Amino acid sequence: MKKIYLIGIGTGKLDYLTLQAIDTMKKVDVFFLLEKEGERKKEFLKIRKEILERCRDRGTYRVVTAKIPKRRKSGKSYKEGVKTWRQQKAEVMTGLIKDKMKDSESGAFLVWGDPSLYDGHLEILQHILKEGRINFEYEVIPGITSVQVLTAKHKIPLNRIGETIVITTGRRLKEYSPVEIRNTVVLLDSYSTFKHFKDADIDIYWGGYLGSKDEILLSGKLKDIIEELKKIRSEAKKKKGWLMDTYILRRSEYLGNSTEE
Numbered sequence: 001m002k003k004i005y006l007i008g009i010g011t012g013k014l015d016y017l018t019l020q021a022i023d024t025m026k027k028v029d030v031f032f033l034l035e036k037e038g039e040r041k042k043e044f045l046k047i048r049k050e051i052l053e054r055c056r057d058r059g060t061y062r063v064v065t066a067k068i069p070k071r072r073k074s075g076k077s078y079k080e081g082v083k084t085w086r087q088q089k090a091e092v093m094t095g096l097i098k099d100k101m102k103d104s105e106s107g108a109f110l111v112w113g114d115p116s117l118y119d120g121h122l123e124i125l126q127h128i129l130k131e132g133r134i135n136f137e138y139e140v141i142p143g144i145t146s147v148q149v150l151t152a153k154h155k156i157p158l159n160r161i162g163e164t165i166v167i168t169t170g171r172r173l174k175e176y177s178p179v180e181i182r183n184t185v186v187l188l189d190s191y192s193t194f195k196h197f198k199d200a201d202i203d204i205y206w207g208g209y210l211g212s213k214d215e216i217l218l219s220g221k222l223k224d225i226i227e228e229l230k231k232i233r234s235e236a237k238k239k240k241g242w243l244m245d246t247y248i249l250r251r252s253e254y255l256g257n258s259t260e261e
């Protein structure tokens with residue numbers, strides 16, 4: 001039986017690879033590297049190749065790169081759009097597993113951060129198995145997420161005593177009112193959605209390109225640093241052509257959970 005590993009590789013720095021990830025990479029026959037059509041983030045492919053070169057001797061493994069279509073904005077809802085895009089990605093991944101590895105071989109997808117956090121690979125593999133066109137075993141190797149790197153760099157816990165943590169996207173953050181923001185982690189935000197909360201008594205802990213040589217960190221009262229943050233974001237985007245950032249919005253005053261004794 002073929003075996004597929006989804007290996008979390010951390011965010012941008014070789015140091016963030018776990019021993020389990022390295023040990024797993026050592027036994028894989030073929031690595032599938034996916035590249036988004038028209039992707040400007042060539043660095044992602046480069047980092048994955050560097051990881052392989054560091055963990056494996058040349059000539060002892062195969063690499064297959066494949067293009068996956070970019071998610072197109074259509075008239076459909078966001079959810080429908082993502083569903084169509086994942087279906088296209090499933091086609092590509094099915095082809096790779098079917099044609100590029102022999103029975104009894106193992107293959108791996110190197111997943112940014114951790115495969116369980118805002119990443120489609122796991123659900124796509126499950127969808128492929130459900131379709132029943134091909135069969136394989138699979139295993140998930142956890143990785144260090146952008147959220148963990150953010151809290152480590154700012155030297156803050158992810159929650160204060162007994163505090164609830166909300167993890168969401170920029171798209172969903174817009175639906176929150178300022179009073180609902182207590183301890184909210186935000187990923188996938190292209191539009192500086194934190195600006196909706198600029199008048200509330202909220203602290204922000206922000207990180208761009210976390211774990212990489214271009215890492216930028218900023219923290220403080222949102223209302224005091226919002227202009228600086230907007231400027232940093234737009235300059236970074238202009239300079240590199242893309243920006244990946246994660247942040248925590250945290251109500252400054254924490255009184256504990258009222259239900260606690």
Ligand SMILES: C[S@@+](CC[C@H](N)C(=O)[O-])C[C@H]1O[C@@H](n2cnc3c(N)ncnc32)[C@H](O)[C@@H]1O
Nearest residue numbers: 011113114117145146187188209210244245246
């Ligand atoms: C598709 S999600 C993948 C998350 C990933 N699986 C993880 O564990 O962090 C992409 C989002 O993760 C966050 N992200 C990933 N890598 C990052 C990095 N190096 N610095 C800052 N944010 C990052 C950004 O919010 C980005 O929009």
